[in-house]
Amino acid sequence: MPLQLLKYGLGQRRAPVLPAPRALGSGYDVVIIGGGGHGLATAYYLAKNWGVRKVAVLEKGWLAGGNTARNTTIIRANYLSNAGVRFFGKSVELYRTLSSELDYNIMFSPRGHLTLFHDDGGKRTARWRAEQNRLNGVHSEVIDRQAVARLCPQLNMREDVRYPVLGALYHPGGATARHDAVAWGLARRASEMGVEIHTQTQVIGMDREGGRIARLHTNRGTLRAGRIVQCVAGASPALAQMAGFDLPIRVVPLQAFVSEPVKPVLDPIVVSGNLAVYISQSARGEFVMGGEIDAYPCVSSRSSHDIKEDMMGPMLELFPFLARMKLLRQWGGIADVTQDYSPIMGPSPVQDYFLSAGWGTMGFKAIPAGGYAMAEMVATGRVPDLIAPFSLERFSTLSLVGERAAAAVGH
């Protein structure tokens, strides 16, 4: 072991990510409800790009303890709708340089992303996605089974199985990153620029006066906010109700699994649309796996045996060597799913109250672009083109953004 590393380990006290908590102020220019990736990214870009620094992030639990810590850390832009591809393309672009920008290693790891297909329908969708991606400046291509086998030799390429691998949509830009580090890095840089991050601070009531929220009541006191941003994932419908409006969002658990850690064997991220499973290997060596969202709404982060069973069968068909691995953990996140599987970003029926919600199964990969665009909107009062299609209004005007390449949902 290099002597310097030993000295560092024994000698230095590492600076904490966040400064010690202080009392909640009585008013802020912007209050962001929800201290997950999206809330923190919004705060960070408000401070960095727009000089808005009198900002408080209120988090009812601990920093990034919700879906930011519960996703499978996949970053990709190979969506299907024009709006989706453009938005997530921007997000991948921001992710690429985020470590150096934040001076915090988020362990961004470009892996390549394979969406396998096993029948003609799957192949058609792959071609469609490849064209849509190319038109919107995102690199995706359809590759045959030989190319799949070269990129991922661990895959079971036998033809005498229920769903033989015929080929894949290959998205070289697909990547993973350490999700906690993304939140910590954003939180640290934001707080260095003056943003206050208050954990263990839950919004318990709102006073609505003249079409806007005059005061926010929390378990640590009451405060005023020039503008409010709601980034609370599974709690979105409940918080919106507190603010006085309905959201077209259903709350459904999305479960994930990790195996025991082993040496690196699986480089790309592998997804099967037909089989509704996905897998990647983390930097720690654990296989991170997921399947479909639960079949019915439930406001709980519990995990369940049936989902494990549904996921494991297809997974073992794709990767028979996994049969000898043990699962280390299984957990759930509370996904806020819209009916067109696209997020909701924009103004709300309440004045000066902005929404970042409906992230469902795609929140983590959207963190930088979501925060970037939300910050611009909150600071300028104008909706950036990048997110204009994702307004809440689209459900009234029936201009939905059908995102049929969202993970973990049947289409």
Added chain:
Amino acid sequence: MLFPCTDIGERPKSEFRWGGYLDDSAASQEDAVCAPEWRRHLWGGKPGGVQGEWWFHHPSEQWYIGFRDAASERFVTLEPAQACLARQREGGTR
């Protein structure tokens, strides 16, 4: 996990399919397709608490109506849809 039915006893949850929320008289107002009530019916979610929901039981091919807590997943009641609706029409309690 077992679902407690009033008429067929406890059945595994894999036998059931979720069929949407129970509420919404708006769904019967055919002329109001673009009305907010319809949007809520089609796309609306629920913030939590006990909700009425439709459940289809595959083995018996019967619809059930259940009142279930969205967080704990505990059923208050789960009974054949016809019986539940008939009682509601008579103005009885759940």
